[in-house]
Amino acid sequence: MTPSAQTARPLAGRVVAVAGATGTAGHATVRRLATAGATVACAGTDARRLDLLLDATRRAVPGATVVGQVLDLLDPQAAGDWADHIEAEHGSVDGLIHLVGGWRGSKKFTDTDLSDWDFLHDQLVRTLQHTSLAFHDALLRSPAGRFAIVSATAAARPTAGNAAYAAAKAAAEAWTLALADSFRGLAAARADTDPELSQQHAAAAILVIKALVTPEMRAAKPNAKFAGYTDVADLAETVADLWNRPATELNGQHLWLTPR
Template sequence: MTARPLDGRVVAVAGATGPAGRATVRHLAAAGATVACSGTDARRLDLVLDATRRAVPGAVVVGQVLDLLDPQAAGDWADHIEAEHGSVDGLVHLVGGWRGGKKFTDVDLSDWDFLHDQLVRTLQHTSLGFHDALRRSPQGRFVIVSAAGAAKPTAGNAAYAAAKAAAETWTLSLADSFRTLAESDPEGQPQRTAAAILVIKALVTPEMREAKPNAKFAGFTDVADLAETVVDLWNRPANDLNGQHLWLTPR
């Protein structure tokens, strides 16, 4: 049997039931990874697992219904994966959501509460819960998906852009933790763990293209291309990848 690039790797996907999650789980499984999926809806999670097993014969995918707004649940998930599968080699954070309007004065601060929880708080809990397990991996990777609007916010997207910017800053702090701990390694081991940020304008799915065959979706990133970029993270040296913004849309 031909070796696959992620054979032996164990990767967790938070937010596995969305369009990006479904594509990422499938591509990780096809690359040979054992994929541990989480979501908040049991039925949707089962659909992801079943679809992946149909698309990728022999795929090793497991699922767990979790509320990642609970820090204990996030930490317990990391511990469970490591105990069950021997390591945690990656965490792909795809928990998301969008709220916005046309004018700055249209902003509803309840949108900020929602986006802070979905985009920032779940990230905080998973990064804290998985930090040590990822460092124990010979090739740990942590990645989030951000938006170009975080660097160039528009008037109506204030809450969304601010939440994405906060998520980026938190991830860069995580990257600095990985860097400084590697530099102080008493055995002088090279850096093995990295945190990175994928930057998109928006995502497009095959269903969206089918529904609007004449639409150009300019600057959009196909979910399959996003998933392939995630798989490729393990091909890149940790010290080159750590703390980087990987742009999947024109700047």
């Protein structure tokens, strides 16, 4: 590959899995990764929405290598099989971007419906647990393994009507930081036995937003300011940039895409 081609396609040769790929941020993220040259393996729960995503990406990025699989990531076996399939099919897994989302809330704290917590725990926490456990070892085997979730300012600053959502996001952050500690600790353990293996290659990071805004949302409300919102294109750019940062500097970090 020529230097100019490497510049245009910096992720050529990388294999990146995107969980929750058909959601709000999925289209922009998958397209950006494909444009950068990555092979993108997408998972979603709706076959029609997944087909639309794949078709739109292939039209926008001629020659893109993008595949999809309908999965229920609440099933740990399905998550494990997905990770194994990607590595067997493509030779490696260099990234897992967890975009599975959802929101439930209330007007007042005392109006909180705890069934909202059950829903958010499954969507934001349980799918994260299953995918991170499934992909952990493959990301360690990669020369540049990257893992990222999208969190929210609510995790650090919960509001009265946002209790279930904020608690789920905080739990997701804690889980991701534990994953980061695993990457860090295993690199240190390798260094004790073989100094040549001391370099850390895998990293887990947390992308923090207030909320996301899409071009469709802006078109529907042209006079709205969407103050503090993060454009899905900016989120996608941050995801693609994860491989430009050293693992030791990225691991366990909060990357803020909105004012603190």
